[in-house]
Amino acid sequence: MTTHSAGDTAALTGRSLRHVLRSPDTIITTAVMPVAMLLLFVYVFGGAIEADTGSESYVSYLLPGILLITVVSGISYTAFRLFVDVSAGIFERFQTMPVARSSVLWAHVLTSLVANAVALIVVIAVALLMGFRSGASPLAWLGVIGILGLFTLALTWLAVIPGLTAKSVDGASGFAYPLLFLPFLSSAFVPTDTMPAPVAAFAEHQPVTSIVDVLRSLLAEQPVGDELWVALAWCVGLLAVAYWGAMAVFRRRSA
Amino acid sequence: MTTETRTSAIAVRGLEKSFGDVHVLRGVDLDVARGSVFALLGSNGAGKSTLVKILATLLKADAGTARVAGFDVATDPARVRESFSLTGQFAAVDEILTGRENLALVARLRHLPDAGAVADDLLDRFSLTEAGGRRAGTYSGGMRRRLDIAMSLIGDPPVVLLDEPTTGLDPQARQEVWATVERLASGGATVLLTTQYLEEAERLADRIAILHRGRVIADGTLAELKALLPPARVEYVKKQPTLEEVFLAIVGDDPENEPADATTTTKEQ
Numbered sequence: 223m224t225t226h227s228a229g230d231t232a233a234l235t236g237r238s239l240r241h242v243l244r245s246p247d248t249i250i251t252t253a254v255m256p257v258a259m260l261l262l263f264v265y266v267f268g269g270a271i272e273a274d275t276g277s278e279s280y281v282s283y284l285l286p287g288i289l290l291i292t293v294v295s296g297i298s299y300t301a302f303r304l305f306v307d308v309s310a311g312i313f314e315r316f317q318t319m320p321v322a323r324s325s326v327l328w329a330h331v332l333t334s335l336v337a338n339a340v341a342l343i344v345v346i347a348v349a350l351l352m353g354f355r356s357g358a359s360p361l362a363w364l365g366v367i368g369i370l371g372l373f374t375l376a377l378t379w380l381a382v383i384p385g386l387t388a389k390s391v392d393g394a395s396g397f398a399y400p401l402l403f404l405p406f407l408s409s410a411f412v413p414t415d416t417m418p419a420p421v422a423a424f425a426e427h428q429p430v431t432s433i434v435d436v437l438r439s440l441l442a443e444q445p446v447g448d449e450l451w452v453a454l455a456w457c458v459g460l461l462a463v464a465y466w467g468a469m470a471v472f473r474r475r476s477a
Numbered sequence: 478m479t480t481e482t483r484t485s486a487i488a489v490r491g492l493e494k495s496f497g498d499v500h501v502l503r504g505v506d507l508d509v510a511r512g513s514v515f516a517l518l519g520s521n522g523a524g525k526s527t528l529v530k531i532l533a534t535l536l537k538a539d540a541g542t543a544r545v546a547g548f549d550v551a552t553d554p555a556r557v558r559e560s561f562s563l564t565g566q567f568a569a570v571d572e573i574l575t576g577r578e579n580l581a582l583v584a585r586l587r588h589l590p591d592a593g594a595v596a597d598d599l600l601d602r603f604s605l606t607e608a609g610g611r612r613a614g615t616y617s618g619g620m621r622r623r624l625d626i627a628m629s630l631i632g633d634p635p636v637v638l639l640d641e642p643t644t645g646l647d648p649q650a651r652q653e654v655w656a657t658v659e660r661l662a663s664g665g666a667t668v669l670l671t672t673q674y675l676e677e678a679e680r681l682a683d684r685i686a687i688l689h690r691g692r693v694i695a696d697g698t699l700a701e702l703k704a705l706l707p708p709a710r711v712e713y714v715k716k717q718p719t720l721e722e723v724f725l726a727i728v729g730d731d732p733e734n735e736p737a738d739a740t741t742t743t744k745e746q
Contacts, residue, residue: 226588233585241573311569315628318533320558321586 227322234329252341256292286437287410297381298398300334304385305394334378362440376461382468429456486511486667491541501527503691514668516682523688525671533563561636562629572614587632599627619650639670
């Protein structure tokens with residue numbers, strides 16, 4: 223049966239990508255909030271903030287954090303799509319068929335990667351219109367794509383847990399809201415050194431700050447240093463925990 | 478294993494399942510002969526769906542064994558999944574995909590060559606050709622159930638599990654499902670269906686079991702079950718038409734001859 227797992231995953235991924243294509247509003251709404259924040263922070267707060275962000279334009283300073291917010295709002299649709307599959311009984315139908323067990327989940331995960339990539343491209347395009355510029359080398363861009371991909375993968379597996387366990391649509395997609403506040407308590411919008419000590423301590427030791435700092439350095443052609451390993455450790459650690467949790471929930475369903 | 482177990486399409490021995498303190502199945506024994514239609518009767522909460530889920534490898538039993546097409550559901554679930562199909566209580570079709578895409582997806586997942594041709598053939602057999610290009614979310618209840626059953630027939634699984642296939646359907650759609658089950662049985666498939674409707678079991682089943690509070694309390698042919706009661710007395714009762722007969726007489730009870738889309742839409746006008 224394992225010989226079929228790639229084909230099964232491909233067939234099921236094609237199915238959920240078709241869902242995304244037939245409701246393109248999910249990609250638009252994924253991108254709308256980050257774009258609105260981008261506009262708000264650059265054109266309303268930006269003038270007051272700019273002085274503290276050094277030589278960079280504020281839109282370039284802000285973009286990495288906005289990209290992470292895009293991913294967070296994107297993965298709530300993954301939880302939503304999975305929840306709909308479970309509550310409609312389609313998920314069980316696939317589970318009773320001679321289909322590789324985890325391909326149902328992998329299909330949703332791959333779809334999430336594609337849908338988030340499209341939303342991220344939309345947000346970056348808007349940022350370009352607003353004056354974002356980067357002279358980053360192809361290798362640095364590859365690093366940006368790699369880190370964003372890893373971050374999306376980790377959060378997507380996290381989204382699988384509410385997708386499988388939620389009792390209502392609101393529960394499935396609402397879990398992401400607390401995650402949306404993490405960028406505010408990080409270096410995403412303003413440098414951490416103006417924050418009160420306890421807040422700064424939290425901000426400097428949470429994943430968003432190190433991931434944002436690395437993305438910012440890569441895009442600004444600055445050396446990334448050890449922060450890269452911290453960011454990668456956060457992403458891989460989060461991915462491992464989320465994947466383990468999701469698979470535990472998945473297996474418990476048929477206990 | 479006894480010889481009876483080997484020839485049975487479904488063989489269940491001492492099956493038990495609890496959810497917390499609730500003992501849903503308390504030692505179920507069941508044999509469904511190959512090529513027969515077996516009805517499992519029971520009221521809500523009797524454990525029918527739990528039993529079907531265990532047979533369908535969606536749940537694990539706490540004790541006892543269950544074999545489908547000769548394969549043990551606990552130790553050989555992959556082979557079991559190749560041998561049966563399940564149509565659930567709620568029509569599990571993908572509402573965003575079209576009817577044809579639903580069928581083609583299942584054909585691909587069952588690893589059949591030429592999924593498109595399989596889909597077209599089934600659309601034709603279930604009078605859904607015209608509706609095939611529309612999203613399944615726009616279908617009427619009867620059409621959805623037809624699509625649901627068509628999806629479960631892809632790959633000709635030898636065992637078909639139907640969990641309350643007519644719950645929530647109008648009388649015409651129910652007749653369509655009954656006709657489908659009869660066609661399945663005449664094609665040689667083994668059918669296990671659960672139902673709360675006694676007339677459904679009476680009409681379709683070769684053998685009937687009654688599941689009550691987690692145990693099979695009666696199991697036999699209709700004649701055998703009838704023999705459990707005191708012999709029939711002769712009474713003269715004026716035969717009134719049932720409301721169902723009236724309904725079907727007024728609206729015409731031959732859905733086969735009408736275009737699939739028209740069966741519900743025109744009637745509702």
